[in-house]
Each structure stands twice: as C-alpha cells, then as structure tokens.
Amino acid sequence: MAFSYCHSLFPPLQPQNPKPANFKNLKLPRNKSSLRSPSNLIPWNSLITKHRRQGSIQAALLTFFELRKSGIPPDSFTLSVLISVVQELADISLGCQVHALSIKFGYWGEEFVANSLIQMYASFETIDNALRVFEGMSDSASVVSWNSMIAEFVSSELFSGGLKLYGDMQRVGVEPTPTTLSSVLKSCANLKAVSEGKQVHAQVIVRGFVPNEILETVLVDFHCRCGEVENGRLVFNQMKNRNVFSWNSMIRGCSQIGYREEALMCFQAMRRGGITPDKFTYNAILAAAATEEDNHNLPREFRLIHASVIKAGLVMDRFIGTSLIAVYSRNHCLREAKLAFEDTNSTDMAVWSSMISATVKNREGQEAINLFVRMLGLRIEPNSYIFSSLFLACSDLSAIEVGKQIHGYSFKIINSLDSAAKNSLMTMYSNCGFLTEAMTMFDSISNPHLVSFNSMISVLAQHGLPNEASKAFKDMESFGLKPDDITLLNLLSAFNHAGLVSEGLELFASMEKMHGVKPKYQHYACIIDMLARAGEIDQAIGLINQMPFRPEPSLWRIVLGACGKHQNIGIGVQVAEKLIELEPHEATNYVLIANVYARLGRLAEAENIRHLMRDKGLKKEEGLSWIEIKRKMYKFRVEDKSHPQSKEIYDKLRDLMNKITSTGYEPDVSFTVHDIEEERREESLWYHAEKLAFAFGVISTGEGVKLRIMKNLRVCGDCHSAFKHFSLITKREILLKDNYRFHHFRDGACSCGDYW
DNA sequence: ATTACTGCCC
Structure with missing residues (x-):
C-alpha cells in the first residue's frame, strides 16, 4: 500500500533512464494556494506534525518539500517527524536520504532524531543501521533509545544480544522502564535463562511496576516457557485485570507442556469471564489437542472447538489452519485434515507444508505428490521442509523415478537442502534399493547430527x-x-x-x-x-x-x-x-x-x-509386488493377468522357470496354497506376484539392467530360491525389498546369506 | 512544535 502511495506522489520516471525516487527530481503540484508560506519554522513543523497525526502522509511530505523550497533549514523537530513519515512509507532509499539530511544539518546525534532513525531502521529490519545510529548517540541515548534497540534485538531473535545490551544499559546507569523489562523477559524466556529471568521478575516487583497487564503477561509467558507453569499460574492468579493476551499466554503455557485439561478449563473460564477468544486462543487450544498422540477417538470437545473456529470466521487463518491440520492428522483423520486445509484456501507455504507432511505421515504418498503438483501450479515456492516430506513420500511408495525428479527439481529451487531433507533423501534412496546413493548422500552432509547417523x-x-x-x-x-x-x-x-x-x-x-x-x-x-x-x-x-x-x-x-x-x-x-x-x-x-x-x-x-x-470369513492380506518401469509403477497380484502384456509376461516367466529348473532349482511346495490339487501345486508357485514382476522387468528393460522389485509381505522361500537362479541365468542383479529387509541377488547368491 | 519503546500463534 505504501508503495502505491509513492507512485501517486512521484512523477512517472523516464522509461529509458529510470532513476530511483529522490527529492531532487520531484515535481511538485502547482496549486500552491492551499499552502501558505510561513516565514519562520515553527508553523511548518506544526503543519507537518498535524498532517502525520491525521494520517496524511502525502500532505506531510509535500509540506516538507515546500519548506525545502522556501530555503528555511529544517531543525531537529522537523527531521524527527519527517523520519517517522518516511518510516510509514517503508521505502529504504528515502530512509537513507532523510538520514543523510539529518547528517547534513548536523542533527544526527540529537536524541529525538536518532531515536526516530533507530525506529525507522528497525522497521526496515536493518538492525546494523539501527545499531550504527545508536552507537553514534554516545551520551544522548535516553531510555527510549535503549528500549528501541533492545526491542529490535528481541524481534530479530537475537536474544542474548538483547540481554547484553540490557547489561550495558545498567552499567551506564540508565534506569529501566516496564518496556525495558518486558523485552528482557522475552529474551530470558527464549533463552530459557531461568535464573536471570527470575532476577528480572524481582526487579519488576522492587520497582513497583505491577500491576501492569503487559508486564504480567510476559511474566506468565516467561515462567511457562521455562517449564514452571505453576509460577506462571501464580502471577496470572494475582493479576487484577486479565485481558485476552494474558489468557492466551496462560492457555498456551498449559497446552505447551501437555496440561490438556488445564488448558481447556482456562478456555472455558475465559469465556465465562466474558472475554472473546481470538485466533491466538484457538491456536493455543488446538495445540493442546495436537499434543495428544494416536488418539483414535478425537475428543468431542475438539470438534466443538473447530465449530467455534468456523463460527468465529477464523478458518482462513494460516496458523489456525496448520493447527487444525496437525490435530486431525495426528489422530489419523486425514479426511478432516484435508477439509480444514481446503477451508484455508491459502497460498501460504507453511499451510501447504503441514498438509503435505500430514499426508505423508498418514502414508498417502501419492496424495502428497498430487498436492505438490497443485502447489507448483499456484506458484508457491516449496522449501526444504516440503522437499523432505516429498522424499519420504517417494520412499514410502518406493517411487525412485519420481523421487529423483523431485530431488533434481530441488536443486533449481533451493541452494542446499538442510540436513533433515538430506536424511529423508538417504532414506528414500535406501528404501528404493539405491544403497550407494544413500551412502553418498550421507557423506554430503557436512555436519551430520544424531538423526543422520541413526538413519x-x-x-x-x-x-x-x-x-x-x-x-x-x-x-x-x-x-x-x-x-x-x-x-x-x-x-x-x-x-x-x-x-x-x-x-x-x-x-x-x-x-x-x-x-x-x-x-x-x-x-x-x-x-x-x-x-x-x-x-x-x-x-x-x-x-x-x-x-x-x-x-x-x-x-x-x-x-x-x-x-x-x-x-x-x-x-x-x-x-x-x-x-x-x-x-x-x-x-x-x-x-x-x-x-x-x-x-x-x-x-x-x-x-x-x-x-x-x-x-470365520477371514482373508489373509493379499500378496502384492511392484516394479517401477519408466516412472510408472506396475503392481502384480498372484496369478495376475490384468496387465496388457500379460501373455508375454507369462511366456517369459515359463521360459525362465524351465531354464532354472535345468540349473538346479527345485520347487518348494510347502509354500503353496493347500486347497489345490497336487499336480497344480508346483505350477502355482510359478505365478507368485514377485516372479511376475520380475518377468515383466526382464521384458521391459535391456539386458543386464538391474531390477528392483518390492513386495508387501515377506518373500516366500520358493521365490527366494528362484530369484537366486534368475540372477545367475539372466546375468542381472536383482534387488527385492520385502516388508522386512532387502535381498540383493547376484551371481546365484543372496546378500542375506539365506538367513531372513 | 518534536520522536518512541512492551504481551499471545505455524
């Protein structure tokens, strides 16, 4: 919004030679009648301030330009207002120009000007610049300057830097305000600096800063985040007035350490107290639900909370959306998770990331890949976390070709995958039977952690x-x-x-x-x-x-x-x-x-x-085998004839079986189904799913190509023996993954040494 | 005549 404002303010730039916006090439409107030209500075300053207060950023700037044209030099009053005007425009190059003006007129170290500059640079998220201004202030730094600087460290998540600054502040003898201490406490909470935080808590009391709703809320949060919910509760109970922030902190504190019932009780107490829950409240309460693992009967109260979320019109919120997805997903309600996801209608990467991760965890790898494709269609850029989930999906599906494609695509999007994604890749390559690639992936992790070694x-x-x-x-x-x-x-x-x-x-x-x-x-x-x-x-x-x-x-x-x-x-x-x-x-x-x-x-x-x-009407789990040929997965059942090349597959398999019978393979009929006639027993062994998959692999690939076959049950002894012979007569390496381990067949032997 | 600092979600 701020940028479109700039465009109406500045004249169109020359198309051939675009220049950045600056004060010199501004063309001002001609109707000066509305602007009187006061000859001394104070009315100018008042006018600029008035415009800013009224939210007329454009008018404030125009007035400043008029002042410059009048030749009257601005003073520190002018500049501090001007800086705050530029801050609202969120234009860093204009910001640097007003900084330069402050230096030019000699006010760069003046307290109010410097405070405004620190604030401006902080809002531009350029903490280095803010710090440079702050350091240039020397003695003129007031408690507001310190507070701004400490707050900026905290919001940049440089918590120990924030604490260090607080120490410096005490050393130079500047007295803290409640603002100072709330920033400091937030740092302590994040650093889990329990004893430091407790000292600050003491300061809060000694200095008589309570009651103060903000400070008390931070204290509740501090104690809870350091794992001492009881202390948080104590502060909370002593509060005179509790607003939605304080309730949220308390609920969050309970839910974070798994006090589910407590969190729910707070939630109800809050509503009884007439405070309307907001999105933070719902998020905290949903987090409490998400901590419950493997709860197949998702408690009724959480369905009610979801209903309240819908009623409150919060289903589009990305934080709420991710929480709902997490709750349903962890409780194996993928369908509900998907509904909550669709309700968000979000293009936020984190929302998509949670949904993709939820599908993978519920072992719907194909659905995860479908979501990924949909996401790319919406031009949402995937991050390392999403890639990690996708690799696990491919691992689960044993879909190496798709997996490699996504791995390749990740190079285009991300400079380097994080070690979590690399761990997933390792698992994927290994699970698909690419042991060497998995080991290479491990070697590429520059600083392997416990999880990498475990994988x-x-x-x-x-x-x-x-x-x-x-x-x-x-x-x-x-x-x-x-x-x-x-x-x-x-x-x-x-x-x-x-x-x-x-x-x-x-x-x-x-x-x-x-x-x-x-x-x-x-x-x-x-x-x-x-x-x-x-x-x-x-x-x-x-x-x-x-x-x-x-x-x-x-x-x-x-x-x-x-x-x-x-x-x-x-x-x-x-x-x-x-x-x-x-x-x-x-x-x-x-x-x-x-x-x-x-x-x-x-x-x-x-x-x-x-x-x-x-x-009893019971059926054994059906034996299935898969083989991936040219990015497509082919699935076979026992005696499966559904494949269009079925005739060729059976011809090939009969040919192979006859060949291995002459090289010493003996059928083991104890693996047959026992309700068939004796003479058909041997033959029924021939058409086990993994043998069909193998025959299909042989006719679909060139000579000597290694084949990788997957099976959902444990490999049967007869197939194991047949595969050893297959590897010999076809001169192919065969990798067979069953639901227990990998078998590498080569030159008539198996890596398991027939022990499995 | 002036600036400005703090609390709760993936």
Missing part, C-alpha cells in the same frame, strides 16, 4: 550390513555424539538381520551400563525376534515372560513365524492358541500356524486351519 545405521541394517553399521556407530561416537534409543535399536536390528546373535545380546546387555539407555519395548522385541529366528525359541519366550512390558500380539506372531521356520510344532501350537484367543479375527495368525503344519508335511491339519479361517 545411516538403519539403512545399513536393512541392507544386511552389520559390520558397516558397527563402523558407522563408532564414527558417530568419535564425532562426540551420544547414541540414543533409536541408534541402539537400529544397531540391534543390524545384528538381528545378519543373525549375529552373540553381538546382539552383548549390545542389549550393555545398553544401560555403557550408553545410559534403558531398553524399551522395541529393543526387547528386536532381541526376541533375533533369538526366535535363530532358533532359540525357548530363550525368546523366556525373555517375553521376564521383560517389564506386556507383550503385544505381534511379538507372539514373531515367535510363531519362527516355529514354522524351525519346525517346532509343540511351542507353535501353544503360541497359536494364545494368539487366536487374543485376536480371533486376525487372519495372519491362522496362516502362520497353517504354515507350521505345512512345513512339517502335515497338510491335512494345515488344511483344517485354513478352513477354520475361511469359515
């Missing part, structure tokens, strides 16, 4: 590289970083995947002593998985019974799976009974026990279990 160790664990994971762990320690629970979990999982039982047990036993991390449920689950898969089923069950957590059914399922692998029917049946009692409607439990029987050749019993399952 790297997790990547190495998933790819079955325990030695490399241990090395990364040691590198991390030599970087001076202390491992957290995630680091240790990832390292345990590296040992688990590789079957390094004694290393795993050793690390598990030393977690608390060596690294000060108490094993959590996940650590126990990892070790139990490791023991069970290694055949130490009794030991695994022993640990389940003695761990300080209640085992989830999924833990028993791990044991049951291991019983199948190690053909332990005795424990298998016991565990299956327990599981079916706990979760009578979970199909996997029936499938697992049926597999235990099948592996032992007890096909009739296996069949009975499957019938039982079918009678």
Whole structure:
C-alpha cells in the first residue's frame, strides 16, 4: 500500500533512464494556494506534525518539500517527524536520504532524531543501521533509545544480544522502564535463562511496576516457557485485570507442556469471564489437542472447538489452519485434515507444508505428490521442509523415478537442502534399493547430527550390513555424539538381520551400563525376534515372560513365524492358541500356524486351519509386488493377468522357470496354497506376484539392467530360491525389498546369506 | 512544535 502511495506522489520516471525516487527530481503540484508560506519554522513543523497525526502522509511530505523550497533549514523537530513519515512509507532509499539530511544539518546525534532513525531502521529490519545510529548517540541515548534497540534485538531473535545490551544499559546507569523489562523477559524466556529471568521478575516487583497487564503477561509467558507453569499460574492468579493476551499466554503455557485439561478449563473460564477468544486462543487450544498422540477417538470437545473456529470466521487463518491440520492428522483423520486445509484456501507455504507432511505421515504418498503438483501450479515456492516430506513420500511408495525428479527439481529451487531433507533423501534412496546413493548422500552432509547417523545405521541394517553399521556407530561416537534409543535399536536390528546373535545380546546387555539407555519395548522385541529366528525359541519366550512390558500380539506372531521356520510344532501350537484367543479375527495368525503344519508335511491339519479361517470369513492380506518401469509403477497380484502384456509376461516367466529348473532349482511346495490339487501345486508357485514382476522387468528393460522389485509381505522361500537362479541365468542383479529387509541377488547368491 | 519503546500463534 505504501508503495502505491509513492507512485501517486512521484512523477512517472523516464522509461529509458529510470532513476530511483529522490527529492531532487520531484515535481511538485502547482496549486500552491492551499499552502501558505510561513516565514519562520515553527508553523511548518506544526503543519507537518498535524498532517502525520491525521494520517496524511502525502500532505506531510509535500509540506516538507515546500519548506525545502522556501530555503528555511529544517531543525531537529522537523527531521524527527519527517523520519517517522518516511518510516510509514517503508521505502529504504528515502530512509537513507532523510538520514543523510539529518547528517547534513548536523542533527544526527540529537536524541529525538536518532531515536526516530533507530525506529525507522528497525522497521526496515536493518538492525546494523539501527545499531550504527545508536552507537553514534554516545551520551544522548535516553531510555527510549535503549528500549528501541533492545526491542529490535528481541524481534530479530537475537536474544542474548538483547540481554547484553540490557547489561550495558545498567552499567551506564540508565534506569529501566516496564518496556525495558518486558523485552528482557522475552529474551530470558527464549533463552530459557531461568535464573536471570527470575532476577528480572524481582526487579519488576522492587520497582513497583505491577500491576501492569503487559508486564504480567510476559511474566506468565516467561515462567511457562521455562517449564514452571505453576509460577506462571501464580502471577496470572494475582493479576487484577486479565485481558485476552494474558489468557492466551496462560492457555498456551498449559497446552505447551501437555496440561490438556488445564488448558481447556482456562478456555472455558475465559469465556465465562466474558472475554472473546481470538485466533491466538484457538491456536493455543488446538495445540493442546495436537499434543495428544494416536488418539483414535478425537475428543468431542475438539470438534466443538473447530465449530467455534468456523463460527468465529477464523478458518482462513494460516496458523489456525496448520493447527487444525496437525490435530486431525495426528489422530489419523486425514479426511478432516484435508477439509480444514481446503477451508484455508491459502497460498501460504507453511499451510501447504503441514498438509503435505500430514499426508505423508498418514502414508498417502501419492496424495502428497498430487498436492505438490497443485502447489507448483499456484506458484508457491516449496522449501526444504516440503522437499523432505516429498522424499519420504517417494520412499514410502518406493517411487525412485519420481523421487529423483523431485530431488533434481530441488536443486533449481533451493541452494542446499538442510540436513533433515538430506536424511529423508538417504532414506528414500535406501528404501528404493539405491544403497550407494544413500551412502553418498550421507557423506554430503557436512555436519551430520544424531538423526543422520541413526538413519545411516538403519539403512545399513536393512541392507544386511552389520559390520558397516558397527563402523558407522563408532564414527558417530568419535564425532562426540551420544547414541540414543533409536541408534541402539537400529544397531540391534543390524545384528538381528545378519543373525549375529552373540553381538546382539552383548549390545542389549550393555545398553544401560555403557550408553545410559534403558531398553524399551522395541529393543526387547528386536532381541526376541533375533533369538526366535535363530532358533532359540525357548530363550525368546523366556525373555517375553521376564521383560517389564506386556507383550503385544505381534511379538507372539514373531515367535510363531519362527516355529514354522524351525519346525517346532509343540511351542507353535501353544503360541497359536494364545494368539487366536487374543485376536480371533486376525487372519495372519491362522496362516502362520497353517504354515507350521505345512512345513512339517502335515497338510491335512494345515488344511483344517485354513478352513477354520475361511469359515470365520477371514482373508489373509493379499500378496502384492511392484516394479517401477519408466516412472510408472506396475503392481502384480498372484496369478495376475490384468496387465496388457500379460501373455508375454507369462511366456517369459515359463521360459525362465524351465531354464532354472535345468540349473538346479527345485520347487518348494510347502509354500503353496493347500486347497489345490497336487499336480497344480508346483505350477502355482510359478505365478507368485514377485516372479511376475520380475518377468515383466526382464521384458521391459535391456539386458543386464538391474531390477528392483518390492513386495508387501515377506518373500516366500520358493521365490527366494528362484530369484537366486534368475540372477545367475539372466546375468542381472536383482534387488527385492520385502516388508522386512532387502535381498540383493547376484551371481546365484543372496546378500542375506539365506538367513531372513 | 518534536520522536518512541512492551504481551499471545505455524
């Protein structure tokens, strides 16, 4: 708005030789009749001031130009008003010119002129200039100058600089005002400088500055932000008058540390007290809701609050919008989050960023990419945070081609991605089977943090590289970083995947002593998985019974799976009974026990279990495989014939199967479905989804090209064996990602060493 | 005849 004002003020510039606006080439209007020409300065100053007070910035400036033409030199009164006029125009080059005028007429160190200049430069967000003026003031600096300067440090988030300035102010003997102390307290709150802030609190009392609504509000905020809500509450309770600011601070304070009920009670008390909540209030109260994690039944009161937000006409507010998105998203209500998002109708990057991140967290990667495309269509510039979310979306979708495209695009938009985005890229490349690229990405992080190392160790664990994971762990320690629970979990999982039982047990036993991390449920689950898969089923069950957590059914399922692998029917049946009692409607439990029987050749019993399952109307999760060819993802089911090239795919697959049969592949019928006739059993193995995906990959790419295949369930033993042979006869590397780990097939062998 | 400093959201 200020700029359009400038345009009406200044004559059009010469098109060939545009010059910046300045005082010299101004053409003034001719109707001077309205402007008298007083011969002494005071009436001029009064007139300029009057115009400014009335909001007539243009008239104020014009009057000043008239004064210059009259030849009367301006004084400090003129200049201080003029500076505040220019400040409102928000034109930095005009600002520099009035600064120059102040120097020219010798008033640059005068208190009022300098104060105005500091204020002006502060409003232009050029703190260096403000500081230069301030430093030039020497003795003329008043408490207003100090306050302006300290406030400017605080609003530039240079909190310790603000505190330092306050110290200087005390040293030169300038007495603080309530304004000073509120800025100082804000610094303390941000720096979590508890004892300094408390000293200031004492000053507030000693100097008799209370009651003062602003100062008390800052005090509430200070105590809450330093984690001492009770102290904040104390200040709040002693306040004579509470306005919307003070209530907001109190509600915010409660919600920030998860006092959800307290926050709600404040909210209600506030409304009872006749104070209308504003957008800050709603935001604070929604933040309280957002802190609740995994609350599948979003409390009714928050739907009511959303209703109030709509009624108050605040749905378009970007802060409210992001809060609503966060609340719904965390509670797995993505549909509602999307509605709140559409209600904002916003082009604000942060709003889009929250929505994209919400979709990714709810595992709707494709939707995240759709949103991104829509966002680009609106010419909203993505930031590093959005890119990070998108990389995770691609990781989740295993969509490497799209991921690379977005990675490439990010170079065009952003100079360098932050380390969070690089961590996401690492995960993406790894998850899509590009281990080398993931490691390169790690190396490109100039100052890797804990999260970067954690991601790297997790990547190495998933790819079955325990030695490399241990090395990364040691590198991390030599970087001076202390491992957290995630680091240790990832390292345990590296040992688990590789079957390094004694290393795993050793690390598990030393977690608390060596690294000060108490094993959590996940650590126990990892070790139990490791023991069970290694055949130490009794030991695994022993640990389940003695761990300080209640085992989830999924833990028993791990044991049951291991019983199948190690053909332990005795424990298998016991565990299956327990599981079916706990979760009578979970199909996997029936499938697992049926597999235990099948592996032992007890096909009739296996069949009975499957019938039982079918009678209950339960269906096992369908096995699916994906392969990405030329930026398109192709999905296959078992015996899938939906692909247009289906005939070619089946021909190729039959050809491949016949070839590997002659190189020593033997079908393992224990992996077949058991309700089909004996003679069809072998053949049904041929058309498992991952084999179809592989055959499609072979006919769709050139010779020797590495193929990457994804699967939603764990790879079956027969496919694992077939893929080893495939890698040999097609001379291709094959990467198969199942829901547990990566298998790199090459020259007839798999990276997992057949241990998975 | 003059300037101006403070509180609550992603």
